[in-house]
Amino acid sequence: RRRGLPKAVASSSLRAWVDLKLESIGLQDAFDVVLGGDDVTLGKPEPDIYLLxxxxxxxxPQECIAIEDSPVGIAAAVSAGNHTIxxxxxxxxxxxxxxAHSVLDSLIDFDLSLLAEHP
Structure with a gap:
Protein backbone atom coordinates (compact mmCIF):
# COMPACT_ATOMS: atom_id res chain seq x y z
CA ARG A 1 0.00 0.00 0.00
CA ARG A 2 2.89 2.36 0.76
CA ARG A 3 3.98 2.10 -2.86
CA GLY A 4 0.52 2.96 -4.12
CA LEU A 5 0.08 -0.33 -5.94
CA PRO A 6 -3.55 -1.39 -6.10
CA LYS A 7 -4.08 -4.87 -4.68
CA ALA A 8 -6.89 -7.40 -4.81
CA VAL A 9 -7.69 -10.81 -3.41
CA ALA A 10 -9.35 -13.16 -5.90
CA SER A 11 -10.09 -16.36 -3.99
CA SER A 12 -12.15 -19.41 -4.88
CA SER A 13 -13.33 -19.52 -1.26
CA LEU A 14 -16.59 -17.90 -0.19
CA ARG A 15 -16.27 -14.15 0.24
CA ALA A 16 -17.40 -14.27 3.90
CA TRP A 17 -14.64 -16.78 4.69
CA VAL A 18 -12.03 -14.64 2.90
CA ASP A 19 -13.17 -11.54 4.82
CA LEU A 20 -13.00 -13.46 8.10
CA LYS A 21 -9.49 -14.77 7.39
CA LEU A 22 -8.20 -11.34 6.34
CA GLU A 23 -9.65 -9.81 9.49
CA SER A 24 -8.14 -12.55 11.68
CA ILE A 25 -4.64 -11.67 10.45
CA GLY A 26 -5.18 -7.91 10.44
CA LEU A 27 -5.22 -7.49 6.66
CA GLN A 28 -8.85 -6.50 6.16
CA ASP A 29 -7.78 -3.00 5.01
CA ALA A 30 -4.72 -4.06 3.01
CA PHE A 31 -6.57 -4.68 -0.25
CA ASP A 32 -8.53 -2.37 -2.52
CA VAL A 33 -10.75 -5.20 -3.77
CA VAL A 34 -11.64 -8.52 -2.14
CA LEU A 35 -13.50 -11.15 -4.16
CA GLY A 36 -14.64 -14.64 -3.30
CA GLY A 37 -15.80 -17.47 -5.49
CA ASP A 38 -19.41 -16.50 -4.85
CA ASP A 39 -18.80 -13.10 -6.50
CA VAL A 40 -18.65 -14.72 -9.96
CA THR A 41 -20.78 -17.24 -11.81
CA LEU A 42 -17.90 -19.30 -13.18
CA GLY A 43 -15.08 -20.13 -10.78
CA LYS A 44 -11.46 -20.95 -11.45
CA PRO A 45 -10.10 -22.23 -13.84
CA GLU A 46 -12.32 -19.78 -15.72
CA PRO A 47 -10.80 -16.28 -15.73
CA ASP A 48 -13.93 -14.48 -14.48
CA ILE A 49 -12.69 -13.66 -10.96
CA TYR A 50 -9.45 -12.16 -12.29
CA LEU A 51 -11.29 -10.18 -14.95
CA LEU A 52 -13.67 -8.82 -12.29
CA PRO A 61 -5.99 -7.46 -16.95
CA GLN A 62 -2.75 -7.48 -18.94
CA GLU A 63 -1.29 -4.98 -16.45
CA CYS A 64 -2.16 -7.15 -13.44
CA ILE A 65 0.10 -9.60 -11.68
CA ALA A 66 -1.48 -12.65 -10.08
CA ILE A 67 0.23 -14.63 -7.34
CA GLU A 68 -1.19 -18.15 -7.31
CA ASP A 69 -0.58 -21.43 -5.52
CA SER A 70 -2.60 -23.92 -7.54
CA PRO A 71 -2.74 -25.14 -11.14
CA VAL A 72 -6.44 -24.18 -11.34
CA GLY A 73 -5.70 -20.64 -10.13
CA ILE A 74 -2.74 -20.36 -12.47
CA ALA A 75 -4.95 -21.38 -15.40
CA ALA A 76 -7.52 -18.74 -14.44
CA ALA A 77 -4.96 -15.96 -14.10
CA VAL A 78 -3.16 -16.83 -17.33
CA SER A 79 -6.49 -17.04 -19.20
CA ALA A 80 -7.37 -13.57 -17.87
CA GLY A 81 -4.13 -12.23 -19.34
CA ASN A 82 -2.43 -11.60 -15.98
CA HIS A 83 1.29 -12.03 -15.55
CA THR A 84 1.21 -15.03 -13.23
CA ILE A 85 3.63 -15.90 -10.45
CA ALA A 100 2.93 -19.62 -14.68
CA HIS A 101 5.31 -16.97 -16.01
CA SER A 102 7.49 -17.19 -12.87
CA VAL A 103 7.76 -19.66 -9.99
CA LEU A 104 8.76 -18.96 -6.38
CA ASP A 105 9.55 -21.54 -3.74
CA SER A 106 8.03 -19.28 -1.08
CA LEU A 107 6.34 -15.90 -0.77
CA ILE A 108 9.41 -14.92 1.21
CA ASP A 109 11.22 -15.03 -2.15
CA PHE A 110 8.89 -12.40 -3.60
CA ASP A 111 10.74 -9.22 -4.45
CA LEU A 112 9.26 -6.01 -5.82
CA SER A 113 11.83 -6.19 -8.62
CA LEU A 114 9.62 -8.95 -10.06
CA LEU A 115 7.08 -6.23 -10.76
CA ALA A 116 9.61 -4.36 -12.89
CA GLU A 117 10.08 -7.50 -15.00
CA HIS A 118 6.37 -7.55 -15.83
CA PRO A 119 5.96 -6.55 -19.50
Missing part, protein backbone atom coordinates in the same frame (compact mmCIF):
# COMPACT_ATOMS: atom_id res chain seq x y z
CA UNK A 53 -10.77 -7.93 -9.99
CA UNK A 54 -9.04 -6.02 -12.79
CA UNK A 55 -12.29 -4.23 -13.66
CA UNK A 56 -12.88 -3.19 -10.05
CA UNK A 57 -9.28 -2.02 -9.73
CA UNK A 58 -9.67 -0.05 -12.95
CA UNK A 59 -6.67 -1.75 -14.52
CA UNK A 60 -6.46 -3.75 -17.76
CA UNK A 86 3.26 -19.37 -8.94
CA UNK A 87 4.24 -20.08 -5.36
CA UNK A 88 5.03 -23.68 -4.50
CA UNK A 89 3.34 -25.01 -1.37
CA UNK A 90 3.30 -28.35 0.43
CA UNK A 91 -0.10 -29.15 -1.07
CA UNK A 92 0.96 -28.36 -4.65
CA UNK A 93 4.35 -30.10 -4.72
CA UNK A 94 4.43 -32.38 -7.71
CA UNK A 95 1.56 -30.61 -9.49
CA UNK A 96 2.05 -28.95 -12.87
CA UNK A 97 2.50 -25.20 -12.42
CA UNK A 98 4.37 -24.72 -15.70
CA UNK A 99 1.79 -22.29 -17.14
Missing amino acids: AAERLGIP AVRTESTKGLDISR
